Amino acid sequence: MQSYVNKRVSAMYDSFLEFINDQHLLQPTDRVLLAVSGGLDSVVMTDLMIRAGYAVGIAHVNFGLRGADSDADEAFVTQLAAGYNRPCHTTRFNTLTVAREQGLSVQVAARQLRYDWFEAVARGQGYTWIATAHHQNDVLETLLLNLVRGTGLAGLRSIPIRQGRIIRPLWFASRDEVRRYAHDRGLHWREDVSNASDKYARNRLRHQVVPVLEALNPDLITTFGRTIERLRAAESVLNETLATSWQACAREADGFWIMDLEQLRSKSEWAFRLSEWLKPFGFTYGQVQEVVRVVEAGQKGQVFRSATHGLWHDRAGLILAPLSVEVPFDYPLPPDETGRLLLPDGRQLNWFYQEVPAGFVPRNVPDTSVGYLDADRLDQPLHIRTWRQGDRFQPLNMRGTKLVSDLLNDRKVSLPERARTAVLTAGEKVVWVVGHRLSHTVRITDSTRRVLVVRLQNSESKH
Numbered sequence: 097m098q099s100y101v102n103k104r105v106s107a108m109y110d111s112f113l114e115f116i117n118d119q120h121l122l123q124p125t126d127r128v129l130l131a132v133s134g135g136l137d138s139v140v141m142t143d144l145m146i147r148a149g150y151a152v153g154i155a156h157v158n159f160g161l162r163g164a165d166s167d168a169d170e171a172f173v174t175q176l177a178a179g180y181n182r183p184c185h186t187t188r189f190n191t192l193t194v195a196r197e198q199g200l201s202v203q204v205a206a207r208q209l210r211y212d213w214f215e216a217v218a219r220g221q222g223y224t225w226i227a228t229a230h231h232q233n234d235v236l237e238t239l240l241l242n243l244v245r246g247t248g249l250a251g252l253r254s255i256p257i258r259q260g261r262i263i264r265p266l267w268f269a270s271r272d273e274v275r276r277y278a279h280d281r282g283l284h285w286r287e288d289v290s291n292a293s294d295k296y297a298r299n300r301l302r303h304q305v306v307p308v309l310e311a312l313n314p315d316l317i318t319t320f321g322r323t324i325e326r327l328r329a330a331e332s333v334l335n336e337t338l339a340t341s342w343q344a345c346a347r348e349a350d351g352f353w354i355m356d357l358e359q360l361r362s363k364s365e366w367a368f369r370l371s372e373w374l375k376p377f378g379f380t381y382g383q384v385q386e387v388v389r390v391v392e393a394g395q396k397g398q399v400f401r402s403a404t405h406g407l408w409h410d411r412a413g414l415i416l417a418p419l420s421v422e423v424p425f426d427y428p429l430p431p432d433e434t435g436r437l438l439l440p441d442g443r444q445l446n447w448f449y450q451e452v453p454a455g456f457v458p459r460n461v462p463d464t465s466v467g468y469l470d471a472d473r474l475d476q477p478l479h480i481r482t483w484r485q486g487d488r489f490q491p492l493n494m495r496g497t498k499l500v501s502d503l504l505n506d507r508k509v510s511l512p513e514r515a516r517t518a519v520l521t522a523g524e525k526v527v528w529v530v531g532h533r534l535s536h537t538v539r540i541t542d543s544t545r546r547v548l549v550v551r552l553q554n555s556e557s558k559h
Contacts, residue, residue: 112268128223132155153185157188157213218261227265236254350554354510377402415511426480427481476523477523478521483504491536
């Protein structure tokens with residue numbers, strides 16, 4: 097009997113090493129921070145990692161949610177680390193207070209606190225990776241939860257093997273295999289009594305839904321693992337296709353991304369492509385459905401906003417830009433000084449004064465990101481600000497005045513570009529629509545002796 101047990105232990109250990117090697121999870125010199133709750137899964141992960149000879153530290157979070165049981169878990173993990181002669185990092189949080197203050201569920205608050213702290217410990221103590229003990233049953237339960245709540249292909253992939261600094265070296269194993277290894281090795285662990293309760297959705301799936309699925313397919317976990325592998329491969333192929341079609345449909349200009357609607361709508365499932373492109377910028381699938389409706393109806397001028405970005409339906413197509421382009425600003429420019437100013441959208445404004453050399457020939461360029469203004473014709477104070485409805489100025493080489501809004505219309509300036517267009521004012525007068533047109537009243541002439549040079553530099557933008 098003992099020989100059979102030893103073979104099972106060896107088989108689990110070999111599968112563990114094979115998985116790490118096949119997935120290229122670790123190098124021999126890596127230092128790994130193990131997230132250990134004291135439960136079955138994390139205790140098994142700890143034993144396997146230490147048997148494999150990896151340099152590990154143990155990290156435990158006491159969330160203070162179960163009173164004396166939480167303190168007992170912490171004491172157990174501390175003793176576990178001491179028994180293995182490994183460093184132990186512990187912390188405590190008042191999770192209920194954090195959840196209440198931030199308007200989060202207790203589970204979400206605990207997750208954020210846990211991973212933020214793990215990351216801080218890893219950075220501070222020089223750990224290469226953070227390892228969590230998720231296994232195949234966790235992956236299955238997460239997929240089912242995602243299906244119930246609504247998900248895309250990434251949600252069907254469920255818990256990834258690697259995610260940033262986080263790795264999951266037990267991803268290959270089932271809960272039964274993990275439990276069997278623990279029994280065969282004579283390991284001890286802490287049982288969380290809340291795991292037996294159906295209060296949480298995950299537990300209801302575990303206790304009520306998964307057994308029904310296993311009755312339909314006794315080999316559920318194995319076949320499910322293969323399905324996940326195929327989904328991962330399909331997602332990889334899909335991402336390559338999405339990247340190729342993005343390059344065909346989108347171009348960068350002035351810090352914005354402009355999507356050609358004709359090109360986009362010629363693609364199969366263009367609404368899905370758009371939703372995948374916009375997901376990293378915080379747009380929901382519901383928002384994208386509304387974007388599609390607006391595009392199909394030809395309703396130009398609409399803007400949709402995520403927490404960080406805006407999407408404008410403009411004559412040029414769909415334009416994606418940071419919301420910072422909509423932030424109004426009004427900054428003074430100190431007289432007779434060299435200066436530099438960072439605008440809310442990341443653009444930089446530089447200015448300086450220079451004397452006109454002898455024999456200077458005036459050259460006024462009406463359309464430029466650099467403004468050359470006769471410094472002695474400028475009333476004070478000088479300001480750089482976003483343009484406003486009703487702003488009017490005398491464009492270079494014109495006798496009459498023109499509304500800034502009409503100038504932008506004439507030049508077919510896109511909606512997000514309009515939102516961030518700045519004007520330079522001298523006293524109460526607009527003397528430069530920045531990047532578009534200078535005022536005739538401050539042009540360089542033969543009598544100019546001092547020039548104010550103002551340069552606007554666009555910020556660099558990456559998809």
